[in-house]
Amino acid sequence: MSTEIDNFKLLLFAFNCGQVPHASTEIRNAILSTIVLQQPTSQPQTSQSPIDLPDLIFLSLQELAPIYDCLLWRNEDDFLTPFIDAVTHLTGGINDGVFEHVATCSAGLAFAVLFRRVSSSLSMSNLRTSVVTLGYFETGLKGAASIRVNVSSGTLLTEITFVAAHLTANEGYREIRDHNFQDLARKFAFFTDNNVNFSKEDGTDRDFLYKDGSQVFIVGDLNYRVALPPPTPLLSQGTAIAEPGPASATADQRKLAGNYSRAPKWVAPQHSFVEDWLDYDELTISRKHAGTAFFGFDEADVTFPPTYKFDSNREYALGRVPSWCDRVLYFDMFEGGSGVKVEKYASLPELDGSDHIPVYAITRVPFKKPGPLSEQLVANLLKNNIAASTAARAQQITSRGVSLDRQVAPTAIRARQIKLQNRHIAARSGRIKNMEKLIGGLVYLVLSPAGNGILLAAVLGLVIAYVLLRTYPPGII
Incomplete structure (x- = not known):
């Protein structure tokens, strides 16, 4: 008989594998260490010590295999199997088969993989998937794969949407990455029967990414970079012209701006110049300041070193600004921030072999019913031509100083988005x-x-x- 619980533990894991195969034991040891670190440290860990395993594990994998394996042969099993084996047998010989593989969804080089702990009281139903491709000619060189599923414990139920994303690369492309997210929000189509049917124009057989009561996690290589300002120009008298930004960062920006020589190593927990770089993190700028992407999404405090780009010696690569490309974002629909709780948000340097370092977040997700999408958020989505599955109305609402009269527009936006989804699904086939x-x-x-x-x-x-x-x-x- 299952025991009803009011929340569950979720491990979210993002790793750009760099098209390099990884051994199952290496993956297992690295992921297990992230769980063991959550245990009380009063007693040393032994093989018999209880491990507080998560109820669900979601892997967001990018560049899992070489491009030709993903796009030409569509045969990534040799690369994906070690990850599935590592998680399903996470504790090795102690509790073999502790997790079960629930679903995999792939979009080119991006993979979403979901697992459930066998002994958990959680049950899962109404699983649906959706993919959006964003690479050249809309191919899967970049894109996102998503799994939407109902998670229940006894009489309690909540809907979770997991998104494994891989956005446009290269420095200076923040606006393109913002458009990538907007395309994801417009093109994701979750069909009620998981049957990709694009013949209907009324949209009654599908939901959008933004939906009342659906908790959303976006995990992966979002590729947002640190956009440092140019080096501080010097006057002929030798005095510097002040630049906007943290004063403590100026000297170190001079070291790295322009030629970008070898970056100093991250020093924690002491104050490091890298902490000042967060002011120039493109994702933070787009999400918090410009308001051009990831509308309504939150992120736990970033306290780990930049996760990209590393050379074969595990040093930051010459000529590149270290950046936090790999991230975990969540959409909290609960009033007063009483919903998703992030217990830990960190990187995992123990798993190497790639030019990225993986990141993970351990969260607590409640079962209490979340509220509807706010009218302010709906107005912002409408302003950006993004539809939402919601009962909220957006009439005579001011969003960032723009007056919006949306008595008819929500239906028009929905119809336009359905046509866009139909074209995308047809082209994918x-x-x-x-x-x-x-x-x-x-x-x-x-x-x-x-x-x-x-x-x-x-x-x-x-x-x-x-x-x-x-x-x-x-x-x-």
């Missing part, structure tokens, strides 16, 4: 998949040893054919 195969094939020929061999053989064949044709003109042989 044909044109985009063909383009992914083309890109995957080209990458395979150029970057893989086997592909290089095929390319070399083809070139040699053409050269030999050319020589034969020049030596023996047509009609001689």
Whole structure:
């Protein structure tokens, strides 16, 4: 007989694998250490010590396998299996099979993987998936995969939406990443029967990313960078022109702005110049100040070092500004911030092999019914042409100084978004998949040893054919 609980423990894990395979034991040991660290430290841990395991584990994996494996062959099992094996047998021989693999959803190079603890009193139902691709020609070089599911304990129930995201890379592309998020919010389509049917125009068979009562977690390589200002210009007298921002960061910005030589290592818990860089973190700017992406989402305090970019020596790469690319965001619909509680938000340097360091968050998610989307948020979504599955009305509401009269617009926005979703789903079934195969094939020929061999053989064949044709003109042989 199951025991009813009023909240459950959730582990959210984000890792850009850098197209490098990882061993199951390495993954298991690294993830298990994040759980063991949550235990009381009054007694040393032993093999017999109880471990406070989470009820659910969600993995957001990016660049799990080489591009051609994801796009051309669509065969990532060899790379995904170690992660599934590591989690399902997380405690090794002590409690074998402690987690069960619930679902996997992939969008090109992005993977969403959900697990449930076997001994947990939680049950899951009405599982639905959705994908959005954001790469060149809308291919899966970038994109997001999502799993939406009902989680219940006895008579209590809540809906959770997990999103594994991989947004546009490179420095200076903050606005494009903002548009990536807006595309996700417009194109995600969760069908009531998980049947991708884009023939209906009324939208009664689908929900959007923003939905009353659905708690949302966005986890992954969001690729937002630290946008440091240019070096402080010096006057001829040798005095510096003051730049906006923290005064304590000025000297270190001079060290890194421009040429970006080797970045000093992070020093914790002492004050470090890197702490000042958070003022220049693009995600914080977009979410809190500009208000151009991740509307209504929150993030726990970032207290860990930048997670990108590392070289083979596990040092920050030359010529790159260290940045917090890998993040965990959550949408808390509870009044007064009484909903999702983040117990720990940290990086996991123990799992290496990539140019990223994974991050994780351990949260407590309540079962109490969350409130509806606020009218202020709905007005902001409408302003950005993002529909929401909500009963909230947005009439005569002021959002950032803009008066919005939305008596008819919500229906129009919804219809427009449904048409956008229909086109995207239709393209995913044909044109985009063909383009992914083309890109995957080209990458395979150029970057893989086997592909290089095929390319070399083809070139040699053409050269030999050319020589034969020049030596023996047509009609001689």
